[in-house]
Amino acid sequence: MEAEPHPTRNPSARRGLDRRALLSAAVGGGALALPGLARPRPARADRATRRVVVVAFAGGVRSRDTLGAEGSVPFLEEMASEGVLYTRVRTANLGHFGASLSILTGVAEPRGIRENARGPSPTLFEYVRKDLGLPPGEAWIATSGGTQQTNFSHGVHPDYGARYGANTLDGDGLFNAEFRDMIASYGRPRSVEGRERELLAQMRASLGGGEGAGAAEAAAQLEEYVLGELARGTADIRGANAADAKALRVARNLVAIFRPTLTGVVLQQADVAHGSFNAYLEVVRRNDAALGELWNAVRADPELAATTAFVVVPEFGRDADLNARRGLDHGDGSDDLNYVSAVCWGPDFRSGTIVREEVGVVDVCPTVCDLLGAQARHTRGRRLPRLYA
Amino acid sequence: MNAMPAARPARSPEPAARAGPGLARSAPPRPGRAQGDDGRTRADPARPLDARRLRAGFQDLLGRPPTLAERAEWSGRGLHELLDAHLGGEEAWRHWFEEQLYYFLLVDNFEPGSERVRAIPADLARGALDVRQALHRVAISPAFDRRNPGPDTFVSVVLEQLCGITVQKQPGELEIGKHVYDGGEGRFLGKLASSQADLVRVAVEDPAFARTLVAREHLRLLRAEPERKDLAAWSRAVHRDPAEFPGILRGWYLSEAWEQRLDLRVSPPNRLFVRSLFVDLVDRLPSEEETRRMRGALDGLSDPGPLRSVLARLLIDSGQAPVPAREDIEDPTAWIAGLFERLLGREASPEELRAFAVAFRDPACRPETVLVALCSHPEYQRF
Numbered sequence: 048m049e050a051e052p053h054p055t056r057n058p059s060a061r062r063g064l065d066r067r068a069l070l071s072a073a074v075g076g077g078a079l080a081l082p083g084l085a086r087p088r089p090a091r092a093d094r095a096t097r098r099v100v101v102v103a104f105a106g107g108v109r110s111r112d113t114l115g116a117e118g119s120v121p122f123l124e125e126m127a128s129e130g131v132l133y134t135r136v137r138t139a140n141l142g143h144f145g146a147s148l149s150i151l152t153g154v155a156e157p158r159g160i161r162e163n164a165r166g167p168s169p170t171l172f173e174y175v176r177k178d179l180g181l182p183p184g185e186a187w188i189a190t191s192g193g194t195q196q197t198n199f200s201h202g203v204h205p206d207y208g209a210r211y212g213a214n215t216l217d218g219d220g221l222f223n224a225e226f227r228d229m230i231a232s233y234g235r236p237r238s239v240e241g242r243e244r245e246l247l248a249q250m251r252a253s254l255g256g257g258e259g260a261g262a263a264e265a266a267a268q269l270e271e272y273v274l275g276e277l278a279r280g281t282a283d284i285r286g287a288n289a290a291d292a293k294a295l296r297v298a299r300n301l302v303a304i305f306r307p308t309l310t311g312v313v314l315q316q317a318d319v320a321h322g323s324f325n326a327y328l329e330v331v332r333r334n335d336a337a338l339g340e341l342w343n344a345v346r347a348d349p350e351l352a353a354t355t356a357f358v359v360v361p362e363f364g365r366d367a368d369l370n371a372r373r374g375l376d377h378g379d380g381s382d383d384l385n386y387v388s389a390v391c392w393g394p395d396f397r398s399g400t401i402v403r404e405e406v407g408v409v410d411v412c413p414t415v416c417d418l419l420g421a422q423a424r425h426t427r428g429r430r431l432p433r434l435y436a
Numbered sequence: 437m438n439a440m441p442a443a444r445p446a447r448s449p450e451p452a453a454r455a456g457p458g459l460a461r462s463a464p465p466r467p468g469r470a471q472g473d474d475g476r477t478r479a480d481p482a483r484p485l486d487a488r489r490l491r492a493g494f495q496d497l498l499g500r501p502p503t504l505a506e507r508a509e510w511s512g513r514g515l516h517e518l519l520d521a522h523l524g525g526e527e528a529w530r531h532w533f534e535e536q537l538y539y540f541l542l543v544d545n546f547e548p549g550s551e552r553v554r555a556i557p558a559d560l561a562r563g564a565l566d567v568r569q570a571l572h573r574v575a576i577s578p579a580f581d582r583r584n585p586g587p588d589t590f591v592s593v594v595l596e597q598l599c600g601i602t603v604q605k606q607p608g609e610l611e612i613g614k615h616v617y618d619g620g621e622g623r624f625l626g627k628l629a630s631s632q633a634d635l636v637r638v639a640v641e642d643p644a645f646a647r648t649l650v651a652r653e654h655l656r657l658l659r660a661e662p663e664r665k666d667l668a669a670w671s672r673a674v675h676r677d678p679a680e681f682p683g684i685l686r687g688w689y690l691s692e693a694w695e696q697r698l699d700l701r702v703s704p705p706n707r708l709f710v711r712s713l714f715v716d717l718v719d720r721l722p723s724e725e726e727t728r729r730m731r732g733a734l735d736g737l738s739d740p741g742p743l744r745s746v747l748a749r750l751l752i753d754s755g756q757a758p759v760p761a762r763e764d765i766e767d768p769t770a771w772i773a774g775l776f777e778r779l780l781g782r783e784a785s786p787e788e789l790r791a792f793a794v795a796f797r798d799p800a801c802r803p804e805t806v807l808v809a810l811c812s813h814p815e816y817q818r819f
């Protein structure tokens with residue numbers, strides 16, 4: 048099937064934050080140390096893309112409620128109009144956990160809906176970190192679904208695994224007012240410096256089995272970031288999509304501060320649809336706005352804008368018809384459930400292009416790996432067609 | 437049901453039978469005994485609670501390490517005595533119940549709030565409930581329904597979590613279950629069902645329920661898959677009479693497999709880490725609120741290690757931890773050796789002891805620095 052130009056859309060003026068405002072907001076809680084942040088080495092000389100943001104616009108979101116309903120998701124529409132829109136992306140109804148994982152691994156394997164364990168296949172974070180030799184600070188994933196979603200950071204494949212995984216931050220679990228207040232009630236931990244620090248290191252070293260210098264540095268970086276983020280406004284985000292919005296806010300700050308090679312975001316709250324169609328639409332609308340904040344932060348920074356690509360895709364859709372509670376389940380086997388839309392935007396991609404050929408959510412992993420110069424050796428997907436300019 | 441030859445070992449040969457006379461369960465003093473004779477043997481127990489077994493035993497059984505008073509009470513006694521005292525008690529069932537809630541991901545916003553569900557540990561402890569009835573009660577709770585909304589999700593989770601069935605491999609059961617969920621009639625797992633409650637009842641009465649429960653509990657406690665033959669026997673026993681389950685647990689604790697588990701140290705669940713941190717540093721359990729907030733934050737990280745270290749430092753520096761003043765520590769080496777046993781569940785090697793003692797002699801090293809060194813180390817974060 049041929050790619051065709053996107054119907055005329057009138058991209059709105061770029062809204063949102065300028066870089067100064069963003070950085071001011073991002074570091075407003077205190078100075079943030081960025082120890083030893085290695086820059087990603089150029090992945091492919093023939094590509095401008097140096098960073099990728101993958102957003103699993105998950106929780107079960109139908110195309111007809113997003114890009115199929117003009118004006119409902121203005122940022123996603125604008126992104127699609129400037130990039131490539133895939134209108135027929137095959138999904139697997141594996142439950143939210145398994146289906147979202149399939150985006151990251153490129154393998155659609157059954158996983159228990161409430162299974163709280165890592166998958167057997169490597170994730171795109173592992174492929175990219177291993178093949179490009181990237182340190183831990185170059186791959187992050189922000190989630191909204193709690194403990195289960197921390198399993199997205201890496202799988203258990205013997206050639207990959209934790210040593211190549213992403214730092215996972217669950218926005219709502221970490222950055223909430225209760226935890227922030229509790230930390231404040233204890234007071235910040237006393238900093239250990241000078242001679243005491245040396246003695247501490249000596250004692251820890253005598254215990255053996257310790258981590259290497261790189262891991263210790265990464266841990267210090269994460270600690271500093273978490274304490275800093277608690278002092279920013281993320282913990283105060285409220286509303287119908289609070290957990291998703293926190294995940295997107297965390298991603299925005301990560302991209303602005305650490306500029307990692309790979310940033311993943313996995314949303315979840317659209318699943319409120321089971322009980323209320325209207326609440327679902329509200330979550331989708333708000334998530335689009337939060338996604339817009341993240342995207343605008345990238346576009347407002349010349350370096351990021353020139354080197355960052357986005358891939359946005361739900362893990363699956365929802366039923367065609369309302370249930371008895373005037374909500375939407377996911378299990379009817381309809382095209383509304385099985386096919387979603389995906390948007391790719393970035394410096395190496397075509398602009399204003401629609402691809403109607405059937406592709407799959409499992410194609411995201413090999414596409415991102417290829418874009419950055421890594422090889423997704425165990426994926427069952429293929430590179431997305433008609434993507435590059 | 438047939439005899440279950442392998443289930444009997446699970447009920448464990450009594451330690452007395454295994455280790456010779458004089459190691460029977462502790463008994464209350466009997467009339468006619470000499471004053472001071474509490475009836476206990478003075479022989480060494482078969483599985484004495486050394487630092488390692490004591491810490492791991494409490495953590496596995498109660499989800500926390502022993503307090504200082506409990507250390508004094510239990511050190512050197514037999515593991516079987518600890519089981520006599522706690523296995524089947526309310527605190528042990530509360531720990532088991534919380535592990536089950538985690539298994540079903542009924543945490544945070546989905547934590548069951550109904551009195552009936554919250555009463556499960558107490559009901560188990562007084563024998564008013566068995567494990568099958570307990571999990572049935574969980575699965576018919578509003579929290580379970582809210583966590584798993586809609587027919588597809590609900591039936592999938594019932595099949596997967598209760599019966600260990602991969603729904604993609606048995607799409608027929610899923611379709612029947614969805615029909616039943618919506619009020620239709622159907623033969624679900626071979627039995628007639630016509631409501632959402634029927635789905636749960638049929639699932640927990642299926643032999644696959646007992647097999648799934650035993651397999652996952654074995655993996656949780658012993659960190660190994662059970663042998664197929666043993667699994668079959670234990671599953672038959674639990675399916676026939678779920679009240680057998682505590683006896684099977686007891687057998688596991690007293691088996692070689694649990695001894696081997698002591699060498700397989702893994703990162704503890706965050707809920708266990710938070711409780712351990714409080715008991716180790718403050719000698720009390722955290723409040724529910726403290727547990728929930730800390731655990732929730734830690735659960736938000738794929739690698740909670742760095743944040744665990746932060747929380748340890750927070751607690752140590754908060755003034756809540758009763759850390760002795762430097763001048764009150766008369767014998768630093770003995771104090772440090774005691775910390776190794778209490779916090780790491782093992783003796784310090786001579787090299788470690790020397791390194792810590794040398795460091796502590798430096799005026800820049802505070803007692804808190806020693807605690808931070810131990811509690812922020814990866815070894816403390818394994819159990």
